[in-house]
Structure formats: C-alpha cells, structure tokens
Amino acid sequence: MTERYNAREAEPRWRDAWNKHDIFRTDNADPRPKYYVLEMFPYPSGRIHMGHVRNYAMGDVVARYKRAKGFNVLHPMGWDAFGLPAENAAMANKVHPKGWTYENIATMRGQLKSMGLSIDWSREIATCDPSYYRHQQKLFLDFLKAGLVYRKKSKVNWDPVDQTVLANEQVIDGRGWRSGAEVELRELTQWFFKITDFADELIDALDGLDRWPEKVRTMQRNWIGRSEGMLVRFALESKAAAPEFSEIEVYTTRPDTLFGASFIGIAPDHPLALEAARRDPALAAFAEECRKTGTSVAAIETAEKQGYDTGVTVRHPLDPSRTLPVYVANFILMDYGTGAIFGCPAHDQRDLDFARKYDLPVTPVVLPTGLDVATFVIGDTAYDGDGTLVHSDVLDGLAVPEAKEAVSGRLESQKLGDRPQGKRKVNVRLRDWGISRQRYWGCPIPIIHCASCGPVPVPDDQLPVQLPEDVTFDRPGNPLEHHPSWKNVACPSCGAPARRETDTMDTFVDSSWYFARFTAPDCAQPTDRSAVDSWLPVDQYIGGIEHAVLHLLYSRFFTRAMKATGHAGMSEPFAGLFTQGMVVHETYKTPDGQWISPAEIVVTENDGRRQAVHATSGEPIVIGSIEKMSKSKKNTVDPTDIIETYGADTARWFMLSDSPPERDVIWTEAGVEGAGRFAQRLWRLVAELAERLPESSAERPTSFSPAALDIRRASHRSLAAVGESIEGLRFNVAVARIYELVNAISSASAQVRWPEIAVSDPSSAWAFREALEILVRITAPMMPHLAEACWDKLGHSSLVAEAAWPQAEADLLVADTITLPVQVNGKKRDELIIAADADAATIEAAALGLEGVARSIEGKPVRKVIIVPQRIINVVV
C-alpha cells in the first residue's frame, strides 16, 4: 500500500533542491534562444491573494514549459512598492511607509516562494528602493532634455480624499480610481509627459500587436480617440463685442455639412469668450455658471444645453451672403479641438437640442437614401447617417465622403487673409500624462526651483534625490512640504538658495519600465543596451484587464520615450499579452446583514439545496451572490491557508483547471478538494506502477505489441496535446488532457497481469514506463513539487524541472485503423471501422455496405457520397 503524498513535508524539500542547484537563475550570456515571461508585479499590500496565485501559476507554467523546450527563460519578480496605501498605513498605525512596505515585501516574498515559482530571485527589484528610482530620475531628466517632459499650469483632476492630482486615465466615472471620491477640478502647475507626441504611433502600432487581446487594443484605440477632420476659420463680421478678434477657428469632422451651419459655438473659456465677458457682465456670470457644473456622469447627463449670444457674428465661408451668430455654449470643451464648433443642428443631436432651445434654423443638408427632399424634415432626432447632399449649392447630389473631399479641397485653396481658410487635421482625445503627485511615498521629481534660473534639473552626480526618512504624517497634505530642511537647497546653476520640487511621480511611472530594468537589475545606467535589446519585448505578459488603458498604455509610451533617448532599441514592450480573469467566491451574510467570511461558516447540501450556518453558533447564514474576492465583502480565502492544508501544487492545479484562464474562476472548497484528490491519485498511480515495473535500464524494444502501441499512442497524444494547450495558454484543456492520460494508464494497468507482463510482453512494460515518464514530465509545469517526487520515484537522480520536454513521435499520433461516423443526409446512422489509409472507393463501398446505412437509405438512389478524409462520411440520397 502506497503512503499518501505529504505535500506539506515534501514541497519545501523540493524547493530546497531547486535552490541548491540554483536552477532558475538566468544568465544574459546564455546562447540559447530567449523567452521572457512576465506577470504584472504586485503591489506589496500585505499578503498575496488568490488573484496573485492564479496570475503567477499561469506564468510559471509557461516559464517551466519554455525552459523544458530549451529556451533561456527570464522569469523575474519585483514589487510595485510606492503608493498611497503605505502613507495611509503610516497615518493609521504610526508606522513608517518604508518599514511597512518592506515588511509586506518580506511576507509576500515568503508566500510567493511557498508557491514553488520558477523565478530568478537574484533579479528582484522594489521600485521604492533608491537603487531603482535613481534610474527613473535619470530617465525623467533625459526625457526632459529630449522635450518629452514639460511643465504647465492647467486644470487637473484633484482627488480630495487622497489629496493629490490624478491623470485622466485614473478618473473612472468622475471618481478617483483608488479612493472612489468625486474628483474636483483645480488649477495647478504640473509636470507632464508628452504622450500625445506618440498618439499616432501608439494607435497605428496596435495593428501589429497580434498577440494582444482584441479587446485591449480596441480600448486603447478608443482611449486615444483619433478623429480625422479639419480646422476651418470663420471671419468675424459684427465684432463690437470682441474687437480684438478677427476670426474664429473651429474643428469639425463633418465639413460636408457646412451649408447646414446655423451658429458658431465656443467654450466658456475660449479666448474670445473671455474677451467678450470682460465687456459684458451678464456673459461673465453665464460663463461662471457653466464652470460650476460638475463633470460627473450624472451632472453631464442632466445638464441642459445652454448658451449665450455674444452678439458677434461670422461670415459663412462658402456662402458670403450668410452670417452666423456666435454663442458661448456650456457643452463645448475648451480642451478638445479648438474649443469652438460650427453648429449643424440637422445632423448633430447636441446642436439640434441647442438650436431648438434658441430657435435657430434647422436645415437638413444630408438626405437619407430613398427619401424625398420635399418631405424630409428633422424632428427631435438629428440624422447622422450617410446620404446625398441637398440645400448645399455646388455640393448637391454628392455623397457624404465626396462632399467632405470637395469642401476640404475648396477651403484649403480658398484664402482668408494670407492663409488657407481650412486645413485637414487629425485630432486625438488623448491628453498628455500629468505625473505630479502631492504625496510623500513616491519617486522624487529631480528638479530644483530657483527664483532666477527657474526649474533646474538636478545634476547627474547628485542623483538619486533620496526621500528623507524623518517625515511626519500628523497633518494632511504632502509631508515633503512640511519637512524642515529637505526642500531647501542651493540652485545647481547659480548657487542661490532654492527649493526642491516636492511633488513625486505618479506610481504608474514606476511600473512603466520595470520590465526593462529586470534585464539588467544591477546596471549602473537605467538599462544595459545589450541586455534590454536582447530580452525585450516581453514574449508573454500576463495580468489583469484593469490595466488596459493605464499601465499598458503608459508602458508603450515609456518604451518609445526610452528609445528616443537611447535607453532601449524597441518601441513595443510586450509582444504577447494575456489578460486573465478574476478569482471570485460566494458571499455570505449574517441575518443582520453583516458580511461574514467563508472560514467562519459551514455549508451543507441536501437534495441540491445548499444551506449555510455559522461554524460555532449554528445561526443561519444567507448565501449571497458570487463576487470578486475582496476584503470588504469578506469573501477572501488566504492562499497560505490553502497551501498549508493542501499544498502549493493543489492550489496551482485548481487555479488552472476547469475555467478558461481569461474567464473568472469560482473558488470552491469542493474544487480544491478535487484537485487535492487528483494529486494523490497521480502519486498513487506512479508509485504503485514504479514498484511493479522492472528496472528502467531496459532497452527500447525493436517492436511493440498491440497493447504496448495503445499505451504509447495515448501517452504521445497527451504529450502533443498538452504542449499545444500550454502554447495557446489553454491551461484548462491541458489539465483535461492530463486527466485523460491518467485514466488511460490506470485502465490499461488494470487489465495487465503484474508482474508477469515484464516477461510475457516486455514491450508493454517499457511502454508503461515511458507513459509514466511522459505523464510526470507534462504535469511538472503545473504541479512542480509533486512531479519531482514522482520523477524521483521513477528512479531519476536528476530534477524533472531540468528535464527536456520529450518529442512526440509523429507516427504514434495517427492510428492505423480509424472509426469514421457515417451520416445519411447529415444524420449519423452508423460507424465504419477501416484502415486509416484506405482509399475513397474502398471507404465508399464499405460505408454503403453498413447495415445502419442500408436501413436508412431504404433503397433510394444514392446521389452523392462525401468523404472527408480522417473525419466523416456523408451519404446523400
């Protein structure tokens, strides 16, 4: 009787064996082809959660598989260690952010190690370490030199809870991405990265990222928001209200509808509006009112279109006999286009709403195909579809694209003053990335502000600008502002007393290049060009979808900026991206509505009805919906508890089984237990057969018995299928194929008379051993510790983690006789067992001779027989 596999005792031993031989250390000089697999590094919040287990289990399968396939694999780990939670902890618990962070790192590193990940820990980095962020400061300064960083005063998103500025990407539905607080607009001077310089490239290169999910590419495309249109200048006609202006420039994507224009709309902050407001107190009051309207979703949806007639009029560029009034309107954004539009009410809903309110003309100029000009009228809904131009002078009869072209051409050749009146222009929605954060626990921006020299870069030899450790968190705001001495320094340029920049960088900067730093983590420069150029792009990046337009867009920008400043040679950081699903769990509530943890309750099932009670008090518990694991809903399961109870392999196996990796996986007790049972079953199968099999020294037989061939076909098919599944990141399918192989070996073994088989059919014995070796080898990426124990049991003195992936033998992947389903008129009626290489005529004759086929043909003439080789036969009558 084989003893149960004791994961708790065995797993640490195998990890020691890996460590002793240092087998996961990666050498940059290794000549084998490279493979860089990376999972998004964790924020050191305290303890790892199941989402981490899933993420890192997937990455580890790929890393171990690629290693077995002969690649030089880079699989590093680090810590996204700056950020607000450390400061919040400092305030709440009177600890220092640094101490808090490093303690968390120590805990989480231990937890990750207990998972048995094949990580090169010698490359570990923490972004809060000066040895990392000094290079980030260097990059910042090089970007500044290259014109990719600038400083400007602008309206920014202010998070009143976190007391800091947020980038546009970090505002979700008008609320801070972390705090959930409604964001306010404030005017501040901020540092910006010129991500818009790369807007075209960032959008165009998405087409080449064919190993990224289409969904993420679409999201980035929409976020960058490119639109092709034109700038059109309108000459002022009646300009008493704004005498300093002679024209207004608008942006439009519909130059074709220019004849339908009935007003000009400008933003309340448009220079012309500001000028007019100086002369008109009522307009000033109106503009002020517009600014007060919130930017939240609710505010925007309920806000009515409002305008104020400035009294200014402009001349229509294509019809000099017409003038248009200029309105200040609350729905025009100053920071998109030129902050001015021409309103064409018939073909834009917003303009229509506005025109109806202020009684402006509504002239349809695009007629939907099939309708009559005489009867086509616009009611409450603008028409924004295609059609034929009407009421448009020379454009009449043209289709929309032709009309666009005609107007563009004409306005480009028509002069207003000495310049063309119109200009084609591609606009993007993307804004530059504001990175200044008014927080302590982040990378200091290496700038010194001097009264006479302005902002001066910190000289290279003074880097890093280190965070002072003696800071206090007893009042709100940025501790760096309150520090008694840190910010007072001499100007590096003139030596006069000056002041350090006290803002720190957005923590998304830290994660925008860590993947490059991993390639040479000890380099004295930010990157080692030969290392970064040979390792990047990351071959397979794995992480959550929540970073689709945050981290993943910033990193694409950063890589380009690094290329522009000579720190890297490529544009794209991640060649392959995989976004995994979440780990979700049932929620539970006490009768008085309090969330309660699954650890505190017992769930029973009777006749399909599940009931929950409190584990100690026995009071009934309400079973709620299935939600993402979160502390607030208390539906978390601690990975360490699971690893201690079942072992890391079982936790990993369960995370990889059943659910496709891109979908959410439901964590259930029953599921883990099932995974644990499989681990025991695999161990038992290998251990028992290993004892029955003769010594492994036997030579490969020159011929195989039919029984041996059956076993070999099963194992080689599984070998091929598991390899393909892992390559396609279809871990659930790989798991299913392994189950099949275990089932096949078990049932084959049950039909064998042990130990006579070794003598009566040595080729079968050999095939059994081969099958076990394949089984253990293909299971090793998922359950690495157990696989080592099995490998050992099979008599190996080496580690399976270092064993090569076997090559599946092609002739074992095809059978010599096959079973073909035979359909009559598309319905399956019989099966034909026939030689795999039989020719079509033989197959047809044999199929028509089948009893089930003859019965359903009922003597009717056969019209056609379709034979799909190796697949199916369809008889048409």
Place this chain on the structure above:
RNA sequence: GCCCCCUUGGCGAAAUUGGUAUACGCACGGCACUUAAAAUGCCGGGCCGCAAGGCGUGCCGGUUCAAGUCCGGCAGGGGGCACCA
C-alpha cells in the same frame, strides 16, 4: 447614445476552427471494500419514448451534403467609452 464580448447538461466547461455535440472535472445516484466512517475502486446519466425513433448548443430565419462554429434579425447577461464636434 456609440463600440465590443458572452449565452452548450444540475454546475465549471470541451469540440482538431464547418465534419460523431457534451471530452475532462465538480456535484449527484448505485455498487464494492469496511464493524462503521473516511479514503479508494467500479458503474450510471442531455431530453421525450417500452422500443424503433424523434428532439436537442438562448430565440427566429438563412447558407451548406453537413452549423455550437458562417450570415441576417431578436432576446438576455457582461464590459468599455461617452457633451470629443
């Protein structure tokens, strides 16, 4: 409002990309082993029907010798963007 994705047994899902629908697992039922339990092993199962057979991948229609897979429409669920001119 615009864009995208998903829908297959009691449940998680698979289906060589147009070729035997439901592999594999979970849960369930039966049996064996056991004093008993646990553990383990074996057997079972889409639905209707005694059977022959019929019907079955959210719903309606189409293309095809053949549709879970392709096309058109609809419903339900999820996600992204959103006063972006």
